[in-house]
Amino acid sequence: MSKPKVFVVGWNRQIEAMFYQAGWEIVSRPYEADLVQFTGGEDVSPSFYDEEPHPNTYSAIGRDREEKKLYKTVKLLDLPTAGICRGGQFLNVMNGGKMYQHVDNHGIGGTHPMFDTRDGTEIDTTSTHHQMMRPGEGAKIVATAGYMTTYREHMAGDSIVKGSLEDEDMEVLYYDDTKTLCHQGHPEFMKSDHESVTYYFDLINEFFGLEG
Numbered sequence: 001m002s003k004p005k006v007f008v009v010g011w012n013r014q015i016e017a018m019f020y021q022a023g024w025e026i027v028s029r030p031y032e033a034d035l036v037q038f039t040g041g042e043d044v045s046p047s048f049y050d051e052e053p054h055p056n057t058y059s060a061i062g063r064d065r066e067e068k069k070l071y072k073t074v075k076l077l078d079l080p081t082a083g084i085c086r087g088g089q090f091l092n093v094m095n096g097g098k099m100y101q102h103v104d105n106h107g108i109g110g111t112h113p114m115f116d117t118r119d120g121t122e123i124d125t126t127s128t129h130h131q132m133m134r135p136g137e138g139a140k141i142v143a144t145a146g147y148m149t150t151y152r153e154h155m156a157g158d159s160i161v162k163g164s165l166e167d168e169d170m171e172v173l174y175y176d177d178t179k180t181l182c183h184q185g186h187p188e189f190m191k192s193d194h195e196s197v198t199y200y201f202d203l204i205n206e207f208f209g210l211e212g
Contacts, residue, residue: 004210007033009067014188015039015084021192022201023212034210036074038067038087040186043131046101048093052155054101056130068094080179080208084200088173088182089133095175096136097182100152100163103132106145114145114171114185116199123199125171125185133170133182134163142203143172174207181207 003025008016015037016026030036045059046052048068053059071094074081083091089099106112107130114125123143132152135141145168152163173182187200205211 004034004212005032006035006037008037008039009070009087010039010041012039012188018188018192018197019212022197030070030074030079031077033079035204035208036070036079036081038071038081038083038090040085040087042086043101044086044090044093044099046099046155049098051098051101052157054153054155054160056102064090075178078179080181080210082181082183082204084183084188085129085186088184089129089131091175091180092133092136092139092173092182095139095178095180095182097139097173098134098136098154100132100134100154102130102151102153103149103169104151105148106130106132106169112145112148114143116143117141121199123195125196126187126189128186129184133173133184135170135173136175138175138177139182140174140176141168141170141172142174145169145171172203174203179208 005025007030042060045064187196
């Protein structure tokens with residue numbers, strides 16, 4: 001049986017190593033892949049979801065534009081896409097979602113528990129981000145982190161708007177119409193047998209039928 005193939009956007013060596021260790025083949029062109037994997041980095045430009053930047057938002061508009069072109073090409077090829085951290089946030093925006101541009105208790109450089117919404121499974125996940133996904137229409141909420149944040153902020157014009165603390169912290173979303181998985185944690189930071197790595201590949205197998 002042949003190995004599934006992944007194209008990693010931006011040539012992230014840690015993510016490539018994670019897929020390789022899980023039995024995947026790394027390819028150099030997206031049209032050769034079974035899955036296109038978007039990676040971490042800067043904040044997604046708020047102009048992509050019609051908001052002004054928060055004082056703590058740091059974007060790379062050139063990268064956003066290039067990856068938007070790539071995303072459109074990949075979808076014309078009907079390939080599934082997955083994103084880790086910034087990559088997941090970017091894919092959320094590409095599917096009509098928005099971002100809380102600044103939150104607390106997530107950019108902690110450590111780990112925290114998140115919970116699968118289907119069966120309540122608890123998974124230890126990394127937490128290095130200061131933004132959080134606001135799901136778009138049609139998003140399936142796969143995993144949340146409970147109510148860790150004490151503030152959520154986004155922009156309306158020049159004004160900072162406080163988000164509702166009654167909302168759970170979104171960690172994993174799935175868009176069935178576009179075959180898109182959005183994951184805010186960094187499983188590639190962990191050892192290959194860590195539960196967050198296992199969970200990530202379980203989701204890829206569940207939603208896309210791909211297994212290394």
